[in-house]
Amino acid sequence: MKFRLCLALLSALVLVTLRAEDPKTTNKEPKKMDKVIKTDDDWRKKLTPEQYAVTRHAATESPFGAAYEAFNAQGEGTYYCVCCGAELFTSKEKFHSGCGWPSFYDASKAKNVAEHVDDSHGMRRVETVCKRCDAHLGHVFEGEGYKTPTDRRFCINAAALLFVPKGGAAPKLEPLGSEKVEAAKAAVKKAAGE
Numbered sequence: 001m002k003f004r005l006c007l008a009l010l011s012a013l014v015l016v017t018l019r020a021e022d023p024k025t026t027n028k029e030p031k032k033m034d035k036v037i038k039t040d041d042d043w044r045k046k047l048t049p050e051q052y053a054v055t056r057h058a059a060t061e062s063p064f065g066a067a068y069e070a071f072n073a074q075g076e077g078t079y080y081c082v083c084c085g086a087e088l089f090t091s092k093e094k095f096h097s098g099c100g101w102p103s104f105y106d107a108s109k110a111k112n113v114a115e116h117v118d119d120s121h122g123m124r125r126v127e128t129v130c131k132r133c134d135a136h137l138g139h140v141f142e143g144e145g146y147k148t149p150t151d152r153r154f155c156i157n158a159a160a161l162l163f164v165p166k167g168g169a170a171p172k173l174e175p176l177g178s179e180k181v182e183a184a185k186a187a188v189k190k191a192a193g194e
């Protein structure tokens with residue numbers, strides 16, 4: 001009888017394990033461990049006050065500001081997340097919309113820009129965030145009639161972007177939560193002399 005019970009428990013355990021590994025049942029949203037995890041204070045130390053307000057607290061920079069003027073003057077290159085270094089946009093998708101904020105008609109092929117419905121300020125908009133670190137980037141609007149391949153306008157705060165001209169080195173990526181945990185585990189093992 002005991003043996004039977006053990007067997008039943010064992011097969012249940014195997015079933016649960018198999019389920020967990022089945023790709024069809026895994027959630028498409030990245031797990032928390034697959035994100036850059038920092039405290040509010042860590043972000044504040046890393047960023048300028050404007051970058052911090054925009055990316056960590058969803059503030060909107062003033063249109064036609066200094067960072068926007070700099071953006072307008074930039075040539076070919078890649079735009080990275082100012083918080084974690086993920087590639088977000090390239091100059092290929094950049095276009096002039098006249099709205100006063102950096103505009104792109106699409107995210108870069110790296111696909112690090114996530115979109116979420118945002119009902120704040122009495123409007124229904126689609127917020128764009130960095131997939132790796134949840135930095136607020138801006139919003140995306142569509143069907144406005146811009147003569148671009150997508151008729152979408154990623155209206156992005158210049159403060160959220162780090163520009164690297166073509167041929168320049170990409171910024172260092174902030175490690176993901178899981179990488180941090182692995183590094184901490186390795187450090188513990190090393191300290192223990194393993």
Ligand SMILES: [Zn+2]
Nearest residue numbers: 081084130133
């Ligand atoms: Zn990021």
